[in-house]
Amino acid sequence: MEFIELARKRYSVRGFSNQEIAIKDLESLAVAANLTPSACNSQPWKVIIVKRADLVAKVATTAMATGMNAFLQSAQAFVVILEVKVKLMRRIGSMIDSQSFAKQDLGACMYGITLQAASIGLGSCIIGMFDREKIAEALDLDANVSIFGLVALGYPLNQDVPTKLRKSLADTASIK
Numbered sequence: 012m013e014f015i016e017l018a019r020k021r022y023s024v025r026g027f028s029n030q031e032i033a034i035k036d037l038e039s040l041a042v043a044a045n046l047t048p049s050a051c052n053s054q055p056w057k058v059i060i061v062k063r064a065d066l067v068a069k070v071a072t073t074a075m076a077t078g079m080n081a082f083l084q085s086a087q088a089f090v091v092i093l094e095v096k097v098k099l100m101r102r103i104g105s106m107i108d109s110q111s112f113a114k115q116d117l118g119a120c121m122y123g124i125t126l127q128a129a130s131i132g133l134g135s136c137i138i139g140m141f142d143r144e145k146i147a148e149a150l151d152l153d154a155n156v157s158i159f160g161l162v163a164l165g166y167p168l169n170q171d172v173p174t175k176l177r178k179s180l181a182d183t184a185s186i187k
């Protein structure tokens with residue numbers, strides 16, 4: 012599949028069926044994360060794939076507390092993406108803060124996970140609103156851990172791919 016075709020196929024799925032996700036498919040998301048490019052190849056992430064039903068329910072609850080994201084009740088799994096401290100080469104570390112590029116790296120990692128999901132017919136939705144403390148508690152993580160984001164997963168209930176709502180190319184790109 013051409014990349015643009017895959018990028019169009021991926022969309023934020025906000026309703027999942029109760030079909031179970033095979034372990035090998037979940038593992039492929041960890042591989043996609045692992046292949047992400049990063050500044051100085053620093054790989055400032057750890058991904059936790061949450062599959063156990065009781066933990067999935069707890070993670071979903073942490074992201075529904077604001078009254079948003081009620082569809083997460085139907086999520087079958089989550090990828091929780093942690094930001095980890097980078098060890099830069101001393102020469103570079105003396106010039107920049109170790110986490111200077113981490114957010115870019117982590118965003119790329121997250122997108123890669125959603126693209127891999129789309130490529131195997133799995134639905135995903137990036138979730139930005141959640142209670143970090145409660146997730147750390149639910150997953151028995153160190154309280155100081157930095158949770159970058161969540162990706163909710165499951166097979167789409169509805170098979171229609173929505174039309175992409177995007178600014179025009181003329182507004183967002185130029186060639187000089």
Ligand SMILES: Cc1cc2nc3c(=O)[nH]c(=O)nc-3n(C[C@H](O)[C@H](O)[C@H](O)COP(=O)(O)O)c2cc1C
Pocket residue numbers: 021022023024025080136137138139140175
């Ligand atoms: C950092 C980030 C946080 C997001 N948080 C949420 C969220 O909490 N709930 C939700 O339903 N969608 C969330 N989204 C999905 C966006 O709304 C969605 O990507 C955007 O509207 C474009 O639609 P598309 O993904 O279907 O192409 C988030 C996306 C990103 C990148």
